[in-house]
Amino acid sequence: MKEPQIIVIGNGMVGYKFCEKLRSKTSSFNLIVFGEEPRRAYDRVHLSEYFNGKTADDLSLSTENWYQEQNITLFLNNPVVKIDREQQKVYTGNGLDYTYDILVFATGSGAFVPNIPGIEKEGVFVYRTIEDLDLISAYAKKAKTASVIGGGLLGLEAAKALIDLGIDKTNIIEFAPRLMPRQIDAAGSDMLKSKLTDLGLQIHLNKNTSNIEGEGKITALKFSDDTSLEADMLVISAGIKPRDELAKACGIEVGARGGIVVDEKMQTSDPAIFAIGECALFEGMIYGLVAPGYEMAEVLATNLCAGNKSFSSFDMSTKLKLIGIDVASFGDNFITEPDCRTIIFENKHKGVYKRINVSNDGQYLLGGILIGDASAYNMLLQTAINKIALPEDPEELILGARGGSEPAGAGITSLPDSALICSCEGVSKGDICASVTDGGCENIDDVKKCTKAGTGCGGCMPMVKDLLNHTLKSQGKYIKNVICEHFNYSRQELYDLIHIHELKSYDEVLTALGENDGCEVCKPLVSSILASLWNEMILKKGNDVAQDSNDRFLANIQKGGSYSVVPRIPGGEITPEKLIVIGEVAKKYNLYTKITGGQRIDLFGAHLNDLPVIWEELIAAGFESGHAYGKGLRTVKSCVGSTWCRFGLHDSVSFAIRIEERYRGIRAPHKFKSAVSGCIRECAEAQSKDFGIIATEKGWNLYVCGNGGSKPQHALLLATDLDSETCIKYIDRFLMFYIRTADPLTRTATWLNKMEGGIDYLRNVIVNDSLGMAKQWEHEIEKLISSYKCEWKEAVENPAIRKRFSHFVNAPEEKDPSIEFVEMRGQKRTAEWKIV
Amino acid sequence: MTESTNNWLAACRVEDAVENGGVCVKHGEEQIALFYFTRRNEWYATQNECPHKKQMALSRGMIGSITDEPKVACPFHKKTFSLNTGECLSGDECAIKTYPVKVENGTVYVGTVPKS
Ligand SMILES: Cc1cc2nc3c(=O)[nH]c(=O)nc-3n(C[C@H](O)[C@H](O)[C@H](O)COP(=O)(O)OP(=O)(O)OC[C@H]3O[C@@H](n4cnc5c(N)ncnc54)[C@H](O)[C@@H]3O)c2cc1C
Ligand code: SF4
Ligand code: SF4
Ligand code: FES
Numbered sequence: 001m002k003e004p005q006i007i008v009i010g011n012g013m014v015g016y017k018f019c020e021k022l023r024s025k026t027s028s029f030n031l032i033v034f035g036e037e038p039r040r041a042y043d044r045v046h047l048s049e050y051f052n053g054k055t056a057d058d059l060s061l062s063t064e065n066w067y068q069e070q071n072i073t074l075f076l077n078n079p080v081v082k083i084d085r086e087q088q089k090v091y092t093g094n095g096l097d098y099t100y101d102i103l104v105f106a107t108g109s110g111a112f113v114p115n116i117p118g119i120e121k122e123g124v125f126v127y128r129t130i131e132d133l134d135l136i137s138a139y140a141k142k143a144k145t146a147s148v149i150g151g152g153l154l155g156l157e158a159a160k161a162l163i164d165l166g167i168d169k170t171n172i173i174e175f176a177p178r179l180m181p182r183q184i185d186a187a188g189s190d191m192l193k194s195k196l197t198d199l200g201l202q203i204h205l206n207k208n209t210s211n212i213e214g215e216g217k218i219t220a221l222k223f224s225d226d227t228s229l230e231a232d233m234l235v236i237s238a239g240i241k242p243r244d245e246l247a248k249a250c251g252i253e254v255g256a257r258g259g260i261v262v263d264e265k266m267q268t269s270d271p272a273i274f275a276i277g278e279c280a281l282f283e284g285m286i287y288g289l290v291a292p293g294y295e296m297a298e299v300l301a302t303n304l305c306a307g308n309k310s311f312s313s314f315d316m317s318t319k320l321k322l323i324g325i326d327v328a329s330f331g332d333n334f335i336t337e338p339d340c341r342t343i344i345f346e347n348k349h350k351g352v353y354k355r356i357n358v359s360n361d362g363q364y365l366l367g368g369i370l371i372g373d374a375s376a377y378n379m380l381l382q383t384a385i386n387k388i389a390l391p392e393d394p395e396e397l398i399l400g401a402r403g404g405s406e407p408a409g410a411g412i413t414s415l416p417d418s419a420l421i422c423s424c425e426g427v428s429k430g431d432i433c434a435s436v437t438d439g440g441c442e443n444i445d446d447v448k449k450c451t452k453a454g455t456g457c458g459g460c461m462p463m464v465k466d467l468l469n470h471t472l473k474s475q476g477k478y479i480k481n482v483i484c485e486h487f488n489y490s491r492q493e494l495y496d497l498i499h500i501h502e503l504k505s506y507d508e509v510l511t512a513l514g515e516n517d518g519c520e521v522c523k524p525l526v527s528s529i530l531a532s533l534w535n536e537m538i539l540k541k542g543n544d545v546a547q548d549s550n551d552r553f554l555a556n557i558q559k560g561g562s563y564s565v566v567p568r569i570p571g572g573e574i575t576p577e578k579l580i581v582i583g584e585v586a587k588k589y590n591l592y593t594k595i596t597g598g599q600r601i602d603l604f605g606a607h608l609n610d611l612p613v614i615w616e617e618l619i620a621a622g623f624e625s626g627h628a629y630g631k632g633l634r635t636v637k638s639c640v641g642s643t644w645c646r647f648g649l650h651d652s653v654s655f656a657i658r659i660e661e662r663y664r665g666i667r668a669p670h671k672f673k674s675a676v677s678g679c680i681r682e683c684a685e686a687q688s689k690d691f692g693i694i695a696t697e698k699g700w701n702l703y704v705c706g707n708g709g710s711k712p713q714h715a716l717l718l719a720t721d722l723d724s725e726t727c728i729k730y731i732d733r734f735l736m737f738y739i740r741t742a743d744p745l746t747r748t749a750t751w752l753n754k755m756e757g758g759i760d761y762l763r764n765v766i767v768n769d770s771l772g773m774a775k776q777w778e779h780e781i782e783k784l785i786s787s788y789k790c791e792w793k794e795a796v797e798n799p800a801i802r803k804r805f806s807h808f809v810n811a812p813e814e815k816d817p818s819i820e821f822v823e824m825r826g827q828k829r830t831a832e833w834k835i836v
Numbered sequence: 837m838t839e840s841t842n843n844w845l846a847a848c849r850v851e852d853a854v855e856n857g858g859v860c861v862k863h864g865e866e867q868i869a870l871f872y873f874t875r876r877n878e879w880y881a882t883q884n885e886c887p888h889k890k891q892m893a894l895s896r897g898m899i900g901s902i903t904d905e906p907k908v909a910c911p912f913h914k915k916t917f918s919l920n921t922g923e924c925l926s927g928d929e930c931a932i933k934t935y936p937v938k939v940e941n942g943t944v945y946v947g948t949v950p951k952s
Contacts, residue, residue: 485902507856507875517875519900520909520916545857549896549911557911561892809848809859809870816860818867818885818892833889 003030006304007090007100009080009246011035013044014277014293015106016061021301023070029304031072032100034092036079037129040064045290050133051161059130083250085270104300105260105268105275107243109288113236114149118212123233127158136235137165143232145169147221149209150237151179153320158235159201171202171229173209173221175238183318183329184369187346191353191371195325198351204229240288242279255281264310266300274300287314291423298426315423317381319374326374331367331384332357340366345398347372354398356380363389365397378421378463379412386419412466421467422460427453432464436471444468483744484521486514491669491744495529504534506546524548525744528631531667532739535787537794538630538667539801550629553805554791555611558604560830561819563611565591565603566628567618568664571638571656571676572599581621589614592827597708598635598673600626605828607815612805615792624790625665631745632667633674636660637685641678641695648678649695655724656684659693662728663735665788666781669742669751672735673707687715690748691731696720700727704734704762705752713749716759719767729778733766736777842936842947850942858895858908860884863948868935869895870946871919873906879937880919881946886910887930894932 006022006029008015019031035041042059050059067074075092082091083103091097111126113119123143125136140146146167148159151174162170172179178189179196193203211222212234222228242259253261253269259281266274276296278288287293292314302309317330333355336342340357347353352372359366365384370377380397382388390397417430435441435450444461447468448454454461482488489497494513503509509526510518523546531538538544538551550556555563567582582601586593589610591603606614615625627633636659639645641652656676663674672690677683679695686692692703698721706715719730742751755761764770795801806812820831847861853872861868867884886893889912897908899919906919916925922932936947 486900510875516904517873517899517901517906519902519907520898520914523898523900542855545854545898548898549893552896557893557896559889804854807860808862808867809852810846811862814862816867816892 003028004101005030005032005099006102006104007098008033008104008106009090010106010108010243010277010279011037011041011074011076012106012108012277013041013061013290014108014297015104016041017294018104018106018276018297018301019067019070019072020062021297022304023072025301025305027071031070032098033067033072033074034078034080034090035074035076037131038077039130040067040074040076042130044128047127047130047133048157048161050130051137051164056130080246083246085250085252085273088272101272102304103273105247105273105279106277106297107246107279109240109242109278109286111236112239112241114209114238116209116212118214118218119236121212121214122217123214124212124218125233125235127154127161127235127237133161136161136233139233140165140167143167145171145230146233146235147171147173147229147231148235148237149173150239151176151203151205152182152237152239153180153318155235155237156180156196156320158237159196160199162235163200167233168200169202170200171204171231172196173204173207173223173229175206175208177206179203179205180320180327180329183333184327184371185334185355187344188327188353188355188369188371191346191348191351192325192327195351195372199325240278240286242281242286244279247273247275247279255284259286264299264312265303266296266311276300282311283313285313287316289316289318292316294424295426315381315385319377326370326372326377328370328374328377329368330377330381331365333367333369335366343395343398345395356394356398358390358394362394365390365394368398370398378460382415382419382421382463386416388414412463412470421463422451422453424460425452425455427451429467432467433471436468437475441468442472483525484519486510486516486518486522487526489513491525491529492741494526495533495740498526498529499533504530504536505541505543506530507542518546524551527551528667528669528744531630531632532784535665535667535784537789537791539791539795539804544801544804553608553611554625554629554795555606556629558830559833560821561816562604562830563606563608564628565606565611565614565618566596566600566626567623568626568660569600569635570660570664571636571653573638573653573657578621578623581618581623585614585617588617590828592829596635599637600635602628605821605830607807607819609806609813609815612796612802616796619790619793619796625792627665627791630665630667631669631671632665633660633663634671635673637673637675637689639676639678639683641676645678645683647681649697650678650700652676652678652684652693652695655693655700658724659728659731662785663731665791666735666739666784668735668739670745670747672738672748688712689715691715691734693727699723702727702730705748705759707747707749709747711749713753716752718759718763730766732781733769733774733777734762736781737762737765737773740777842949844938844945845948847944847946850939850944853944857899858897860892860895861946863946866948867892867895868946868948869897869908870937870944871895871899871908872944873899873919876906878906879939879944880906881935881937882908882917882919882922883933883950885932886912886915887924887932888913888915888928 011033041061079093080090081093089099111128146162148155151172159170159172178186179192208224210224213220220228220230244254244260247260248254260275260279262275262280266276277293299309299311320327335357343356345354354370356368357366364387415429419429421429431451435447439450441447441450453464506526527546544552586603592605594602596602636656638653638656642648674691675684675686675689676693677686686694687703688706688708692715694701700722701720702718703715704718807816808814821828855874858869858871861870869882869884871880884892884895891912897911899908907916909916917932922934924930933950938945
């Protein structure tokens, strides 16, 4: 007998998920998919990441061969244009026709475009597909002002994307009197508005666009109140419109305001035809989120395999993934008194607004809104969905989680096994715990693979992690971070072992404590420990080949294969004579020069062969290595302080120089930076550093564990009003504690975040010496400081090391001919990657 | 290609090679990375160009092993390649060419015709 044939119209997120679910249950059925877009289904939820460097391939939901492997016939760029229900046939844009036994609509929705005069003009876009984004980013290059119509979830996301594309003047136009009218209330909207304004967005509420002006292309927007606004481009994000045109044309029942009517089995008015995802209208409602769409796919796939599942109304809680601002709503967010009791917490200064709605008997959480801090979102959502009895003082729910040391996993134990943790993939708490207890999963990747939790929108990841750790612990499993297959130890264990056994080279360590031949993970890690412990020249004893390339050649390798040279300029203070030397060296060796963020000068584009001569000249002029290549102290930034500044309280430059010279060359698990400001105005940005110092009337305030980079974090105050000696003593202890205990490649901020007890614990260790280690650490760091030597000086003076700075072993004088530069603004820059 | 019929390029003396690391050998317009895996007492040679972003870099990469397979990691983005087969071990499709190596009287020779 011939297999029954299923045709799916639409290869979007839900159409794809349906194929995946069906094939995981059965290999019968001929499965044919028609997609209108030119590419395989991709992750529309994370579409905006396309602007942040993700490629279309990264976003793709499957590999190229997946459909073939699963025995699915996929047609792309080939929309279905007509359906003949009598004959059970579909006709496509490319002139194909196929018969079906079962037809599935997964046509999703398109952007709803209101009928404003001028909407057809050039420069008006929607925000739905990768092609839309390509058009937007091309057009944005010549635009100075932009507007987004629609202040909902998608509108805000689009507006943020426009800012990221470099359009400083981006406006949001919303018809309603508040932002995200379906998720948050007026007070929440006010708070969100002020936060968005800080990001550089202009918000216009209560605005009805009446006309789009411009000759052929948009130049301005006109509103019904006769005001207008300049705009070089416009993105429409005024809602979605289900793609039901095909269904309508063949006489299937559709809703008055759009959407293909389905019952709880996803069946349309034609028993052979089903609809799932954003095109389906269930009980008068379109579900514009992936999670319910995936659930529909699950219902249909199960029922086609003779199962029996029904779709019922779905939780529409959402968390906005805008970078930098937390916004979330869950459960019954708008219910008001007298139907419930409402608890509101507001902190205008910090921009936090939280509202929870509690049942009148105080027993259950009904819903809520979170702006500015949604860290409690997952837990609150679960508390509401699972009807978990509330504590006596429900306000603890929104006041409890105040920054840093959240009681990790405290709440998750109270959740029932049935609690749905990952709603995108429908994974329950029980599934996740079982993957650990029965499935043998030991890390987050295992759990993701085994249960699929966290592979959708990713919002549940923090909870999945907590559950994993909690389950591992409750099984008595010690959560150990072993380094790699060659060393069965954590970094800290290895550090102690190397210390006790007094091992001095990578090879000795591998022979004594490891197995096999090592790799690119353990080599730099062991080298860093060796350097932290003994502070010997890192290129001796055969250790050069166990260093990361940057450490191996004492310079940062740059795109194209050239290196950069960064001499140390302590505190950012430099004499005119030395500036001239840098300029002359740069000219002589044709180097690109740039001032770094750490107040020194970076010389780019040096050939490997030239490095020793360049350094010889710099050293002769009194410079030394800046260790920009090493995991160790980078710079100590400073402001001029009391020597010049009329506000300065102490001499911040002198103190910065003293500190930079004290800790230069010391290797650590990761790089670390510092700064000293001469007063509370903080011109040196000390609070963004691994340790930062700010002058006070009475001395210095010491801050620790801050960093810039991709996840900025403010440093926390460790101690106040210190004299210089005490300040240095605390930094000594702090650095040694960090060097000894941090995981590899962990900055101080992350190290602190993982520390049980947080900053209070750290303060106790450093200031009160609660571990009794202070004397030893001070002694150890003294040894490191006194053994400091400039690595570059040693390298140029040692013929064996110097010999390694040539590109060809059989033509030592020749430079790498493959390095190419191009000219830019009167200097050179490296040529682009030869491949993208 | 059998050993005897390959074109052998005298690359360097054993003592010029880097122990447990790589050097770069010039062969006309080509660049070949030569590795002296002292720990295993083995020699390997591969193309010097990393196929990922076409960087002349592999000779400056760290070598090591995964289970028992010898490998090199590109210093740029840490993609790893088998020194035996040239296959990319970081899940990418690209592979690198590998060349035979022999040592005679303290001189290291690289066969300039790649292993198939
Ligand atoms: C920018 C953006 C951000 C979002 N963020 C979130 C979020 O944070 N959380 C969340 O849950 N949801 C989010 N969504 C919504 C989510 O992407 C959708 O709910 C989901 O994509 C719906 O899946 P679908 O398969 O029903 O529709 P789609 O993914 O739109 O797929 C439908 C496909 O069918 C094709 N098609 C239509 N007609 C035909 C035809 N006649 N023949 C062939 N093919 C046809 C379409 O071209 C399309 O490829 C976001 C959406 C966007 C645009
Ligand atoms: S931090 Fe204070 S002392 Fe330093 S430059 Fe700024 S205002 Fe002057
Ligand atoms: S932010 Fe840092 S890593 Fe990124 S491009 Fe700039 S210099 Fe390179
Ligand atoms: S260039 Fe080699 S890994 Fe990217």
